[in-house]
Amino acid sequence: MGALCDFCGEQRPTIYCRSDAASLCLSCDRNVHSANALSRRHMRTLLCDRCASQPAAVRCLEENTSLCQNCDWNGHGATSLAAGHKRQPINCYSGCPSSEELSRIWSFAMDTHTAADEPNCEEGISMMSINDSGVNNHYAAEQESSLLDIASTALMSHPPTVEKLKPLNSGDGMNLRPLATHQPAGSVSVTPKVQCITDENMFDDGSIYEDFCVDDADLTFENYEELFGTSHIQTEQLFDDAGIDSYFETKEMPATESKEELKPMQPECSNVVSADSSLCIPSRHAISSISLSFSGLTGESNAGDHQDCGVSPMLLMGEPPWLPPGSEGSFASGSRGSALTRYKEKKKRRKFDKKIRYASRKARADVRKRVKGRFVKAGEAYDYDPLSETRSY
């Protein structure tokens, strides 16, 4: 990624779109993502001020900078001084929010980015026909109205806790999502986040966990694309869906094997935290975190993900060096099955949301007549017409 907007190549990029794996200036962001209903669904967030290549996850209020997980944990949180900085999670957004709405979401950032750095972009926005009123079809209206229901960005210190995440994760229709700054790999690899795992208070009565574990699986499998940067091509080369899927199924399934089902989970934990195995107290939260680690490796993550995690994919795929305590063996065997089912369903859904490189080709394929699923020559008999769904014979 360069220092310029991937689209116009002129302005300084401010927004990172995971679906497009692109850094965009504010103007181009709106331009590109107002093109159609699908693009409006792209989740975007601020660009990391430090590396300028990853989506920002948190805003350091002390330094007044937006940071991706990697920069936050490695560069920023690494120092004891900065580790105590107040951080504010940065929300993702979709749709085509107006500049006012964006400034409401990111009041801290838009002051600097928009007003100071991208005067032209702002001007561009005001001039664009696809502005707030321009994209006022029903879908966009929904998007924008839900944008107004923005989840508040609670102040936090490192580390964020499960409780703080829960409400952000609970809104199903919300198109504004927090970046998970509690990502597992990081959470077990950097000291400050150990609290997250060892905070037994969190699980004293088990209630939080019970609420969390299943929903967290949801978070894991549904939002990981939003949580991590995405690069379709790169990741398919690294880990295609089948790969992680098979890993999932062969190692995690069957759900009925309560005694051994956790074995496969351990390598994640043990390897990820190999630098400090004492961190890997196999708490239930850790298990949830582990599943999040999986999410970072599935289909549409990219090299940056692993960079973010600070763990190489190969390491993550390693064999389990030790077995978990038996207490975890009974962990949510039932909910695991349902979580897996939901994961598969969502994975299936994601396939429909695959990246289309050439929209024109898709548009054409969408209207091509077929015989048993195969394209037929123009004018020849067909058994399926996507437009009329009629047969020619």
Added chain:
DNA sequence: CTTTTATATCGGTCCACATAATTCG
């Protein structure tokens, strides 16, 4: 408990053709 059968799931393949990419003069 083992074997057989039925069912479900998954990935790969095929097709035509517009268009992107490459080659050539």
Added chain:
DNA sequence: CGCGAATTATGTGGACCGATATAAA
């Protein structure tokens, strides 16, 4: 080196098929 024409390569979606996994008998 740049340009235009010609050629080649690519990508797109739905249905099908074989391999594999899982469940049931």
